[in-house]
Amino acid sequence: MLEVPPIGKDAKGNNYIQLAYRSQLKFFFRPEGLSGNPKAAGANVSWSIAKADQGYVLRGTNDSAFHISIAGATLTVGGKDYPNQQGGMIPPKSTFDYKLEGLNKPVASGKILYQWINDFGSITTTESKLNSD
Helix, strand or coil, X not given: CCCCCCCCHHHCCCCCCCCCCCCCCCCCCCCCCCCCCCCCHHHHCEEEEEEEXXXXXXXXXXXXXXXXXXXXXXXXXXXXXXXXXXXXXXXXXXXXXXXXCCCCCCCCCCEEXXXXXXXXXXXXXXEEEECCC
16 A cells, blocks of 8 residues: 545545555557467476576576466476476567576476466466476
8 A cells, every 4th residue: 555545525424445556567569460379378388407607497488479477387306396486477489597496406307387377367387398408
């Protein structure tokens, strides 16, 4: 809440509550002619492990023409989970690196369970396999 709004002139003697909110919305403009299906873009992210400054990260690759908002991802290797709950956005035709808690060595295979946010704000959970580079 930003502030308490002033009491209106017609409110004297009446019980009521008045609230003021500030919201932030994300808008995307999609030009005509983009190839692919935005409804399926999030389900087609490919995943790999990459070396980073401080260990290893889960790298999401987006080959589509659409931005993909990832809410969180978990890599499972040999029954052990390596989560990332910060999420992030993968730009079109690009990659984004997600830090994984506890991952300090490269892995060749694993299962990825990730949540992406569709155009309507709903979270969709998708399972994928780790790609080896």
